Amino acid sequence: MATIHRHMRLLSRMCYSSLASQKPSSQWGISGMDGESWNLLHKKMGPEERNMQWIFLGCPGVGKGTYASRLSQLLGVPHIATGDLVREELAQSGPSASELAGIVNQGKLVSDEIIVNLLSRRLEKSALKGETGFILDGFPRTTNQAEILEQAMEIDLVINLKLREDVLLQKCLGRRICSQCGGNFNVASINFEEKEGTPAIYMAPLLPPPSCVSKLTTREDDTEEVVKERLRVYHAKSRPVEEFYRSRGKLLEFDLPGGIPESWPKLLAALNIEESEYKERLAA
Numbered sequence: 001m002a003t004i005h006r007h008m009r010l011l012s013r014m015c016y017s018s019l020a021s022q023k024p025s026s027q028w029g030i031s032g033m034d035g036e037s038w039n040l041l042h043k044k045m046g047p048e049e050r051n052m053q054w055i056f057l058g059c060p061g062v063g064k065g066t067y068a069s070r071l072s073q074l075l076g077v078p079h080i081a082t083g084d085l086v087r088e089e090l091a092q093s094g095p096s097a098s099e100l101a102g103i104v105n106q107g108k109l110v111s112d113e114i115i116v117n118l119l120s121r122r123l124e125k126s127a128l129k130g131e132t133g134f135i136l137d138g139f140p141r142t143t144n145q146a147e148i149l150e151q152a153m154e155i156d157l158v159i160n161l162k163l164r165e166d167v168l169l170q171k172c173l174g175r176r177i178c179s180q181c182g183g184n185f186n187v188a189s190i191n192f193e194e195k196e197g198t199p200a201i202y203m204a205p206l207l208p209p210p211s212c213v214s215k216l217t218t219r220e221d222d223t224e225e226v227v228k229e230r231l232r233v234y235h236a237k238s239r240p241v242e243e244f245y246r247s248r249g250k251l252l253e254f255d256l257p258g259g260i261p262e263s264w265p266k267l268l269a270a271l272n273i274e275e276s277e278y279k280e281r282l283a284a
């Protein structure tokens, strides 16, 4: 536990400070470094001096990645998905990758220590590029992670995406990734009737262009058994994170009304974002 807090203190310093020196990373990034070696000037930026620091919460398959990525492009802030950081580690061969694969492919959570180190390393890259702000997707996933993050930096807003559970399973099973361009698609055609007061929902498939069709892959943890386990783990470990932010007045609940064409404009409206205004700003 003490190690995790030390990493988060470093993480905080890295994000808010000018870096005076850089140390080589060890297996998980910053293990082994101590605060003194960084010789950093600690300065927490207020919200007026930096870009937004937002979090997307929600069950597996809800679309955190899709909406976080769209918002990050629109708002010009980095989209940081801890699931992607984990998959990058998995793609490396070696003992740490096979240890991770064993955890992820069973639908379990990676240890706080590993995930905090991966996130620290990613935020460090952003800080070195002079980027401020982020849209976090997939972190925090436990109240312990939320507490660690809270000690390190201020979170402005947490968007909790919601979708009925039968849809979540179908969306995970329909997910496809192009092994060449990395594009995310979904072959599931969702057309669910109203059920026990839950409104009917329609989501068209998000089909790949012809150039990607022969290169589609499925995530190893997107099998029915593993998705069900991920949903169980979400209810047990991540639901309390919603309450953590609700009690701090930071949680925005958003029920997805359908696919991207219906949900995106409604999400922007809920966030009070004028798409054209941001597009003009980015183009200027």
Ligand code: ADP
Binding pocket: 059, 060, 061, 082, 083, 084, 086, 103, 104, 107, 108, 109, 110, 111, 112, 115, 137, 138, 139, 140, 141, 142, 145, 221, 230
């Ligand atoms: P999901 O579709 O379940 O939201 P992600 O792509 O966010 O999946 O994450 C994939 C896997 O990576 C998770 O099932 C978990 O094993 C690991 N992971 C990602 N983020 C975290 C985290 N914050 N804490 C622990 N494990 C994580």
